[in-house]
Amino acid sequence: MLSLQLIRDKKEFVAERLSIKNFDAANLLNEITALDKTRRATQSELDELLSKANQLTKSIGQLYKAGARDKAEAAKSRSAELKEQTKVLSAKLSETVELLNKKLVELPNIPHESVPAGHSDADNETVYEEGEMPTLPEDALPHWELATKYQIIDFDLGSKVTGAGFPFYRGQGARLQRALINFFLDEAIDAGYLEYQPPLLINEDSGFGTGQLPDKEGQMYFANEDNLYLIPTAEVPITNIYRNVILKETDFPIKNVAYSNCFRREAGSYGKDVRGLNRLHQFDKVEIVQIEHPDNSYATLETMKEYVANLLRKLELPFRILRLCGGDLSFTSALTFDFETYSGAQKRWLEVSSVSNFESYQANRMKLRFKDKNGKMQLAHTLNGSALALPRIVASLLENNQTPEGIKIPKALQRYTGFDLIK
RNA sequence: GGAGAGUUGGCAGAGUGGUCGAAUGCGGUGGUCUUGAAAACCAUUGACCCUUCACGGGGUCCAGGGGUUCGAAUCCCUUACUCUCCGCCA
Structure with missing residues (x-):
């Protein structure tokens, strides 16, 4: 498959090259770039949540060790909330990634510049x-x-x-x-x-x-x-x-x-x-x-x-x-x-x-x-x-x-x- | 086909619920020393994603997938593969 980087940087070029293969890539390329955008945004959001959750989790362990049972229990319930949110986000992320890959795979390779146009x-x-x-x-x-x-x-x-x-x-x-x-x-x-x-x-x-x-x-x-x-x-x-x-x-x-x-x-x-x-x-x-x-x-x-x-x-x-x-x-x-x-x-x-x-x-x-x-x-x-x-x-x-x-x-x-x- | 045991970083090999991306050794890379090399010593040592002009920050990955849990390399399920024994067989 083509690299996502190439599609991000040179969408027009890719479309123009693929037309040599008689492949109309315009829609597919737009879908891909949109999905890519969503994926990155979702990734950032999720990472941030996970970062919070990781910190909480660590603190729970420390609170237990320090014997602060009440505080630990409170942190636990907050952690459970966070988990619900990450579940939603990571489901969205994997859906997006899956769809993105599916679309990406539908793009043929771009022909070398020496390839002549033609149909058969x-x-x-x-x-x-x-x-x-x-x-x-x-x-x-x-x-x-x-x-x-x-x-x-x-x-x-x-x-x-x-x-x-x-x-x-x-x-x-x-x-x-x-x-x-x-x-x-x-x-x-x-x-x-x-x-x-x-x-x-x-x-x-x-x-x-x-x-x-x-x-x-x-x-x-x-x-x-x-x-x-x-x-x-x-x-x-x-x-x-x-x-x-x-x-x-x-x-x-x-x-x-x-x-x-x-x-x-x-x-x-x-x-x-x-x-x-x-x-x-x-x-x-x-x-x-x-x-x-x-x-x-x-x-x-x-x-x-x-x-x-x-x-x-x-x-x-x-x-x-x-x-x-x-x-x-x-x-x-x-x-x-x-x-x-x-x-x-x-x-x-x-x-x-x-x-x-x-x-x-x-x-x-x-x-x-x-x-x-x-x-x-x-x-x-x-x-x-x-x-x-x-x-x-x-x-x-x-x-x-x-x-x-x-x-x-x-x-x-x-x-x-x-x-x-x-x- | 039946029974059992495994799968951890380039390799070997620790780790059985909480600062573990992971001890230690080997290997690799850079350096010190040396005329040079070896040895020794010191340092360093993965992939991927997000973010940043950059410095950096964050996340994921202990065969693959799913689950339990606040928390999993560690517990459970499942798939693949490897090994041992039995059976069968070119």
Whole structure:
């Protein structure tokens, strides 16, 4: 969430920035500032009362010790009166605070100044493009047909056992999955990331910390009996490692990587855009997460971007990088670059990575702070990026590399797959 | 799943109803001493909120939430977590 201080100091600026996200914040901001005012006044009033009550309480103890029983009894009844008043006030205070927090959480992160205005993915800005477009014959097969042809992914079996969007990978297909995971992890470790294996279920506090809760619970699978959510991305457990943590400035940069299954309900998605591997309820992803000093977070975002670009180069996939427009930017992000690979048979770009800087938005929710050189507390910045999400990478690899002999495996992967051709 | 014991400041560990935000030790920071370092000695040592230009003042926090009481780290209820024993189990 945004810091209250920012809203107090620069309400107009916040409103203007949020309009880039097509978010009309005027009313919400007014409510927040009003609640903030009430809260502070109530706090002062309550503190004063409590101060009186504390003094009284102390004197009662002393009066008893001194044997002045009558005086003590008199003080007791005064104290009881005070208590009634503090009860009323503290109820008012906690109501106000609760409402204030509720409203505060409804405000999305403000976009970085470089974010273009826009309403949908059509308004995203292509900032970079690289790689040779595949030249495929007219009868080239989409990946879901290749999957069947080579018996490497079974969607029907997944439907039988679980439901749509939960495929089985089989034989060389399963091996390819494992190869990609290991390749991505090894690359990350070489680049200085620390590998984690996170839990796949998270509690409510964690969901709140990274911004999935309270609004997006419909996107996550929920284990009702135990009040736990299946993670939609490793970002959630890995970033929440730092919930309620105070770092030292020398702890930066923090670079973590994790492979995990990801679970997404994808409520409301259907149609041909979601065929095959294009959109799944369960998929595999390697995610990089960095915690940074605010001064360095944008330089770090660039580094992460370059890191992801390099993975795609090694996989010999044509890709482009988009700067998301305000309308397509997630609730919590300040700046996001999407990576898309070109899938030759579907003849479309597929999103395979999303690299974001959340600035202090998640950190503020999580109370992730550090002590700066002057000993002052500051919120850290959090960043993350897919490096990479498997299904669409697999889709592009299968489609682009199909030949009459079989599907060619890029060189960098061969030592992981142990074969150079799917046949 | 059953039975029991715990959860105190960065860590260890006192504290069982009243000047306790909390002894003590370790660690951290600053200083004295030293050519330098170590040791020793001295001082200092949390987070959050309100208020103040500032100095300062006030409030909250002893796992989370609720309760008893004039007063709770201390008593009661509840949730989470940790540990021990039994059961089950990859």
